[in-house]
Amino acid sequence: MLDISDLCSGYGNGPVVQGVHMQLARGETVALLGPNGAGKTTLLGALSGTSPTRSGRVLMDGVDLMSLPSHAIVGHGLVQVPEGRRMFAPLSVEDNLRLGSVRLHSRSGDRVQQRFEQVYALFPRLAERRRQLTGTLSGGEQQMVAIGRALMSAPRVLLLDEPFLGLAPLVVEEIRRALNVLRDGGLTMILVEQKLDIALPFTSRAYVLIKGQVALIESSRALAARDDLSQLYFNLAQTKD
Ligand SMILES: Nc1ncnc2c1ncn2[C@@H]1O[C@H](COP(=O)(O)OP(=O)(O)OP(=O)(O)O)[C@@H](O)[C@H]1O
Numbered sequence: 231m232l233d234i235s236d237l238c239s240g241y242g243n244g245p246v247v248q249g250v251h252m253q254l255a256r257g258e259t260v261a262l263l264g265p266n267g268a269g270k271t272t273l274l275g276a277l278s279g280t281s282p283t284r285s286g287r288v289l290m291d292g293v294d295l296m297s298l299p300s301h302a303i304v305g306h307g308l309v310q311v312p313e314g315r316r317m318f319a320p321l322s323v324e325d326n327l328r329l330g331s332v333r334l335h336s337r338s339g340d341r342v343q344q345r346f347e348q349v350y351a352l353f354p355r356l357a358e359r360r361r362q363l364t365g366t367l368s369g370g371e372q373q374m375v376a377i378g379r380a381l382m383s384a385p386r387v388l389l390l391d392e393p394f395l396g397l398a399p400l401v402v403e404e405i406r407r408a409l410n411v412l413r414d415g416g417l418t419m420i421l422v423e424q425k426l427d428i429a430l431p432f433t434s435r436a437y438v439l440i441k442g443q444v445a446l447i448e449s450s451r452a453l454a455a456r457d458d459l460s461q462l463y464f465n466l467a468q469t470k471d
């Protein structure tokens with residue numbers, strides 16, 4: 231479904247992500263791991279068209295996403311939930327969610343209603359707070375809005391950038407349950423996540439990014455059997471020098 235080859239990306243002062251190849255089958259969930267600064271966020275931005283410079287080939291169901299601007303990439307069905315959420319605080323939950331559906335505008339109003347129903351079923355807390363201003367929500371609720379907003383555009387590939395960062399265990403559990411429902415419903419996802427006990431049970435394969443390059447591709451189950459990830463990062467980093 232997603233075929234990435236020789237992807238490079240950065241910020242104008244030399245590449246951060248270099249020569250990345252990745253393949254995702256439809257319905258597959260993949261973890262993107264790597265130490266801080268490895269380029270995980272930059273890689274997701276290159277896919278969604280939001281990183282400043284990008285080159286290489288990204289085919290999604292045969293369409294080359296590299297030739298499309300970011301809004302058209304969303305229209306094609308690849309949507310990123312950004313790190314740190316970035317939502318419009320003065321808007322209500324419902325209005326924030328509605329913003330996510332603008333790429334559905336050429337389709338019927340019924341579909342927007344269906345999307346709202348899906349998001350509220352996944353996150354009942356948002357249904358209760360639909361008129362509340364997003365800026366007054368807890369961090370976990372804001373993360374739910376961020377994921378919900380991405381879902382409003384009916385994505386076929388969802389990119390999640392550390393969605394659990396800084397959240398309390400109970401909220402992590404709530405969001406995890408929702409993501410499990412999406413995964414079991416067949417949504418294709420890339421999850422950037424530092425915590426292996428969250429990332430590996432959720433995914434079938436893991437890519438480890440070191441200094442902007444893929445240093446290891448491993449089944450999540452096999453990687454979970456190792457308990458030396460920081461040592462592994464360290465060793466892989468040495469081989470990249
Ligand atoms: N807006 C930017 N302008 C210039 N350089 C940037 C920018 N954003 C990130 N970088 C640089 O690109 C490199 C990779 O950053 P990136 O945020 O992609 O890493 P990451 O793997 O997501 O890290 P983390 O785990 O801390 O989120 C870093 O060296 C960072 O300093």
Ligand SMILES: [Mg+2]
Pocket residue numbers: 270271272313391
């Ligand atoms: Mg990051």
